[in-house]
Amino acid sequence: MVDQPLAGRVAAITGASSGIGAATATALSRAGATVALAARRRDRLESLAERLEGPSSIHEVDVTDEEQARSFIESAHAEHGGLHGLVNNAGVMLLGAVDGADTAGWRRMLDVNLWGLLVCTHAALPLIAQSGGGDIVNISSVAGRRATAGAAVYNMTKFGVHAFSEALRQEALHAGVRVTVVAPGFVDTELQAHNTDPLVRQGMARAREEIGEILQPDDIADAVAYAVTRPPHVCLNEVVVLPTGQAR
Numbered sequence: 001m002v003d004q005p006l007a008g009r010v011a012a013i014t015g016a017s018s019g020i021g022a023a024t025a026t027a028l029s030r031a032g033a034t035v036a037l038a039a040r041r042r043d044r045l046e047s048l049a050e051r052l053e054g055p056s057s058i059h060e061v062d063v064t065d066e067e068q069a070r071s072f073i074e075s076a077h078a079e080h081g082g083l084h085g086l087v088n089n090a091g092v093m094l095l096g097a098v099d100g101a102d103t104a105g106w107r108r109m110l111d112v113n114l115w116g117l118l119v120c121t122h123a124a125l126p127l128i129a130q131s132g133g134g135d136i137v138n139i140s141s142v143a144g145r146r147a148t149a150g151a152a153v154y155n156m157t158k159f160g161v162h163a164f165s166e167a168l169r170q171e172a173l174h175a176g177v178r179v180t181v182v183a184p185g186f187v188d189t190e191l192q193a194h195n196t197d198p199l200v201r202q203g204m205a206r207a208r209e210e211i212g213e214i215l216q217p218d219d220i221a222d223a224v225a226y227a228v229t230r231p232p233h234v235c236l237n238e239v240v241v242l243p244t245g246q247a248r
């Protein structure tokens, strides 16, 4: 019989339409969880839901819209009769120098990577506590631990995720809510493709070449699944997952 440590648990996942979010939804579903899938691209969510063997729901959500984010979390809780986990995964990475940057890209990163994570967490925290406790997993990045030229605002958002998560961990532990930050290195997803600046693209191609074999979304999904299946008295505060060939 397949081991299903998350049977009876309900997890909400943002950015589930591609990359790490889709892989995490698959891993948690395989471990027995009912998964509530959120993103803007409904067609992607529908095809993911069809591939899952376990129960799921799909929610067309822009996490930067507080009302949509809150309604996603509340309907996931209501529809599935509880909420035991939130994976704040939705994110964008638009790189480039500060000087001359398109500030619309900065606004987008702040809105998705920080504001979206904050409002989903705000809505989910009391519902997870009310459901008997569980996990909030925030997907950060190695860029949240080390800043580099050309990534200033992305760094700022991901450093913010680490700071918020640690403070939240201290506040939420009394309610039986664990908070885990997962900080990946270079993963093969759509994230890099949103960058159009040729210098940025060259830099990413060079980094990829230097690393050799980069991570796959399943590698990060494994780390999330491992964290949320620890015994209740064990909290993995921070999990850094790098490709073996990634120096920094």
Ligand SMILES: NC(=O)c1ccc[n+]([C@@H]2O[C@H](COP(=O)([O-])OP(=O)(O)OC[C@H]3O[C@@H](n4cnc5c(N)ncnc54)[C@H](OP(=O)(O)O)[C@@H]3O)[C@@H](O)[C@H]2O)c1
Pocket (backbone or CB within 6 Å): 014, 015, 016, 017, 018, 019, 020, 021, 038, 039, 040, 041, 042, 044, 061, 062, 063, 064, 089, 090, 091, 092, 093, 112, 116, 139, 140, 141, 142, 183, 184, 185, 186, 187, 188, 189, 190, 191, 192
């Ligand atoms: N790939 C890497 O190398 C890497 C490394 C470190 C950390 N990370 C982090 O991992 C997370 C997932 O990224 P990924 O690599 O899997 O990239 P991805 O394939 O581009 O996935 C990003 C996800 O975020 C969703 N999203 C973006 N804006 C949204 C919005 N306004 N509302 C709702 N959902 C939104 C996208 O869905 P829709 O477009 O359908 O809305 C998509 O599902 C991000 O937080 C990223 O910073 C990635």
